[in-house]
Amino acid sequence: MNKLAAALTLAAVVVLAIPRSAHADEKVLGTITKIKMASGDAALAVLQDGTSGKTVEITVTDKVTLDKFKDRRIVEGDEIKAKYEKKDGKNLATFFKKPGGCS
Amino acid sequence: MRFSPIVALLAALSAGTALATPPGAPPAAPAKPAHPDNQYMKEHGYEGPKTCEVCHPGTAKDFLQTVHWKHASKVTNVKGLDPAKEWGMRNRIYTFCNGNDIVNNLKEIPANAAGKTKFAGCNTCHPGNHLSDVGSTGPAAEQAIDCLICHSSHYDYSKRKPYKTADGKVAIGQDRSVEAALAVGKPSVKNCMTCHESAGGGQLIKRGFAFDAAHDVHAAKEMTCVDCHEAKNHRVPTGFDPNNWANDGVRLSCVGCHEEKPHNDAEYDAHTAKIACQTCHIVTTGGAVAKDFTKWTKTETGFYEPSTIKRAPSDTKPVYAWFNGTVENKPHFIGPSGARADGKSKIYPFKIYQGKAFYDRGTGQLLSMDFAQPTANGDALAGVASAAKTLGLNKIDPVAGWQTVYFANSHLVTKAKALTCDRCHTPTGVLDFEALGYSKAEIAKRKLQSAELWFEKLLTKELKKEE
Numbered sequence: 366m367n368k369l370a371a372a373l374t375l376a377a378v379v380v381l382a383i384p385r386s387a388h389a390d391e392k393v394l395g396t397i398t399k400i401k402m403a404s405g406d407a408a409l410a411v412l413q414d415g416t417s418g419k420t421v422e423i424t425v426t427d428k429v430t431l432d433k434f435k436d437r438r439i440v441e442g443d444e445i446k447a448k449y450e451k452k453d454g455k456n457l458a459t460f461f462k463k464p465g466g467c468s
Numbered sequence: 469m470r471f472s473p474i475v476a477l478l479a480a481l482s483a484g485t486a487l488a489t490p491p492g493a494p495p496a497a498p499a500k501p502a503h504p505d506n507q508y509m510k511e512h513g514y515e516g517p518k519t520c521e522v523c524h525p526g527t528a529k530d531f532l533q534t535v536h537w538k539h540a541s542k543v544t545n546v547k548g549l550d551p552a553k554e555w556g557m558r559n560r561i562y563t564f565c566n567g568n569d570i571v572n573n574l575k576e577i578p579a580n581a582a583g584k585t586k587f588a589g590c591n592t593c594h595p596g597n598h599l600s601d602v603g604s605t606g607p608a609a610e611q612a613i614d615c616l617i618c619h620s621s622h623y624d625y626s627k628r629k630p631y632k633t634a635d636g637k638v639a640i641g642q643d644r645s646v647e648a649a650l651a652v653g654k655p656s657v658k659n660c661m662t663c664h665e666s667a668g669g670g671q672l673i674k675r676g677f678a679f680d681a682a683h684d685v686h687a688a689k690e691m692t693c694v695d696c697h698e699a700k701n702h703r704v705p706t707g708f709d710p711n712n713w714a715n716d717g718v719r720l721s722c723v724g725c726h727e728e729k730p731h732n733d734a735e736y737d738a739h740t741a742k743i744a745c746q747t748c749h750i751v752t753t754g755g756a757v758a759k760d761f762t763k764w765t766k767t768e769t770g771f772y773e774p775s776t777i778k779r780a781p782s783d784t785k786p787v788y789a790w791f792n793g794t795v796e797n798k799p800h801f802i803g804p805s806g807a808r809a810d811g812k813s814k815i816y817p818f819k820i821y822q823g824k825a826f827y828d829r830g831t832g833q834l835l836s837m838d839f840a841q842p843t844a845n846g847d848a849l850a851g852v853a854s855a856a857k858t859l860g861l862n863k864i865d866p867v868a869g870w871q872t873v874y875f876a877n878s879h880l881v882t883k884a885k886a887l888t889c890d891r892c893h894t895p896t897g898v899l900d901f902e903a904l905g906y907s908k909a910e911i912a913k914r915k916l917q918s919a920e921l922w923f924e925k926l927l928t929k930e931l932k933k934e935e
Contacts, residue, residue, distance in 0.1 A: 436625055
């Protein structure tokens, strides 16, 4: 029994010690405080997390969302639900939309 | 189409451009002529329909009679409707959207548990200013039309948001800038899809895919919505869809552009007598497959949404049924009417959607819902009560029930992945011949589920491809 408990404890320690995958998506629901069009194919959006109040800078590269920045379908002040992955020191958006709603 | 000297000049200029294109490069698109009266707007500014009417007199008044403004029309192909009345998003009660423009009118909803509120309502996409709302008429309505939301390629969508006027009414803003007006033209895909992609409670919920090159062969050829849905006097042609009732009295189908026998293959062409083009050329479908309006789900925003199951565009296989353009309309079923032997029906593909909502126990009829209360606090019955009050229904006894709705599959068209003989004519093929009215004896006699029917043909085709 003691051996089993020790094995389970060791397994738990190993699992907790393994770093989470670098590609696991982070989520945020927040308000856009700034949009900076970096170039034709990228933009930087600063989101203030609605819960923690912390800000996060997210790099957006998908054409559909960039187009929404350009024609102001998404503007500063809008609430956004975003997912991103950390890569090369940047937070790259994998999902960036206004929350759905029957409106 | 009239062939004016200007068109001839443009054609000559574009031909010149094509000649100058380097070998191997795709020819440059012909330059789009500027709207001829931009100079007028540069000099006089843009004041909405009043300005448009300088050159297009009577257009605003005429537009007020279209489905885009009324969200309704007389409907002659749906059973059980009063043909003298108008039906559509304005007043329909069904389970894809359990609200409508009347009961779920745009308003500021009650605060949620966190004290947050927002503007919400079905008529948010109506191309007016909400002060002149769905179906309104008269001079104020004519001047409230947001022409540029459909016709400008430089529309600032941040201006099109609901707000409260000084006297407390809810209005929707519009971009009436000269910059937007100078970019006027035929509606682009974006102009259409800004509203149409958001149908049913959020982006891509209804169908699950965008009209883009990745999802439709027409979009891949850079066609736009209005290349097929080519409006005349703002009356937009539409196909027959059990789910979509209102229409401008103008219909379209594939044969408006394609021939009736387009395959260069006699056997495939013979199929067109009984098989709709969509059946072979739209092989999957997507978007919402079920919603529960009796049970709302709290989202991370602190507001609630109808509980929804949705699927990617390739995840849902269509079901196939005979359809002659008329629609069965019962409290628990909205779907195609038709039969193999009626001489008018063809086999069409559909997405089956199931929605749960409240019915009145006494009448058996489906009830509608105001979304304001459930969006704020998840209380679906409060929404039903509010809608009943708006409609003047005094005694209702809500009981939950399901409704099945057939959606026509009209987009997501493919040529490369179209169904071939072996996809239907096998024992496990996509068509359920018995359900479609073929007897076991006929299926066996005509070898409808046998490779005998198609093996040589497909083998010859495939060998030719390999060559």
